[in-house]
Amino acid sequence: MYAIVFAASVLVSDALPGDALYKLNVFLQAPVLPQALTGGLFGFLMGDWIKYLTNPVNLIDQHVRVAHKRWGFLLLGLVVLGVFSDALDQLITNVRTVPTPFGAINFVPMNSSDTPIVKNIVSSRGENYHSTQ
Amino acid sequence: MFEIGLLVFLFNGIAGFLIYLFVSRNWTDEVNLDLIGPRLTKW
Numbered sequence: 001m002y003a004i005v006f007a008a009s010v011l012v013s014d015a016l017p018g019d020a021l022y023k024l025n026v027f028l029q030a031p032v033l034p035q036a037l038t039g040g041l042f043g044f045l046m047g048d049w050i051k052y053l054t055n056p057v058n059l060i061d062q063h064v065r066v067a068h069k070r071w072g073f074l075l076l077g078l079v080v081l082g083v084f085s086d087a088l089d090q091l092i093t094n095v096r097t098v099p100t101p102f103g104a105i106n107f108v109p110m111n112s113s114d115t116p117i118v119k120n121i122v123s124s125r126g127e128n129y130h131s132t133q
Numbered sequence: 134m135f136e137i138g139l140l141v142f143l144f145n146g147i148a149g150f151l152i153y154l155f156v157s158r159n160w161t162d163e164v165n166l167d168l169i170g171p172r173l174t175k176w
Binding site for chain 2: 004005026027030032034035036037038039040041042043044045046047048051082083085086
């Protein structure tokens with residue numbers, strides 16, 4: 001799939017080799033797992049969804065029609081999740097703590113360099129981990 | 134990045150749709166029940 005998209009992008013853009021390699025690296029390094037999962041699930045469920053539309057006999061029952069509409073809203077939600085997953089990911093990572101009555105839920109990793117405990121950690125080779133100068 | 138995500142969503146959507154078409158075929162017509170039917174009814 002990446003190869004098809006890459007070949008199509010090269011053909012369309014008439015790119016130089018360096019530009020093509022840059023685009024290949026961008027494609028390979030892009031975090032597209034959420035889009036891939038939501039896209040595949042959306043296509044699979046949409047196949048079942050439009051099967052009801054092709055045969056009107058399936059939608060005679062009122063309850064089935066209501067359920068079909070509900071599944072349509074779920075499909076819309078999947079599209080929104082897939083398209084805006086990058087923005088949603090940034091939104092979620094900006095939330096660092098969520099306070100609760102029992103204590104705060106912390107999303108920052110414990111071994112993060114922001115944590116003061118591991119700031120002056122000394123490696124096994126004896127040199128200061130953060131001394132870059 | 135955003136366009137790559139859209140392309141991946143589109144391609145995987147088409148792939149998922151094709152997978153659904155393949156899975157939801159009428160498989161029973163292709164199976165010769167005269168051959169494996171008696172063995173299945175044993176169970």
